Amino acid sequence: MLVDDRDPDTTDITSVKILEPAQGIRSLSFQGDIITIGACRTSLMFYDVRNRKYVHDHDNKPVMRTLRYGYVADNWDWHIHRYSFLPPSTSDVMSIMTHCYDDSGLRLFAAGGPLPLELTGNYAAIWE
Numbered sequence: 001m002l003v004d005d006r007d008p009d010t011t012d013i014t015s016v017k018i019l020e021p022a023q024g025i026r027s028l029s030f031q032g033d034i035i036t037i038g039a040c041r042t043s044l045m046f047y048d049v050r051n052r053k054y055v056h057d058h059d060n061k062p063v064m065r066t067l068r069y070g071y072v073a074d075n076w077d078w079h080i081h082r083y084s085f086l087p088p089s090t091s092d093v094m095s096i097m098t099h100c101y102d103d104s105g106l107r108l109f110a111a112g113g114p115l116p117l118e119l120t121g122n123y124a125a126i127w128e
Helices: 076-081
Strands: 025-031 034-039 043-048 064-066 094-101 108-114 121-127
Touching: 034 094, 034 108, 043 094, 094 121
Parallel strands: 025 094
Antiparallel strands: 025 034, 034 043, 043 064, 094 108, 108 121
16 A cells, blocks of 8 residues: 655555565565555566656566576475475565666666575566
């Protein structure tokens, strides 16, 4: 839920649904009118506050960037004891825990790692 608290008399509240309900929000950053959302399963989504909708590409699909690579240490105990509903692939256990734009606003740094406490790993990237 987004609330503009600069005006105490405002009743302008916007509810924003995440694009993929199975994901949880792990980080937010602001660049002008765009809120960038870092989520589980290594996704970055871009929400336009002024237009009150996700940014879309030329095919009218929401712009979403997803991790392709990352490091997760092999943990035999994790494989034995993990629940069957948990995803087996690296990108499915990773989350983007922090991200920020550079001063020009043209590059985006994102970093994170595996969400389950039993796993060790990392991910970092600069996207242009």
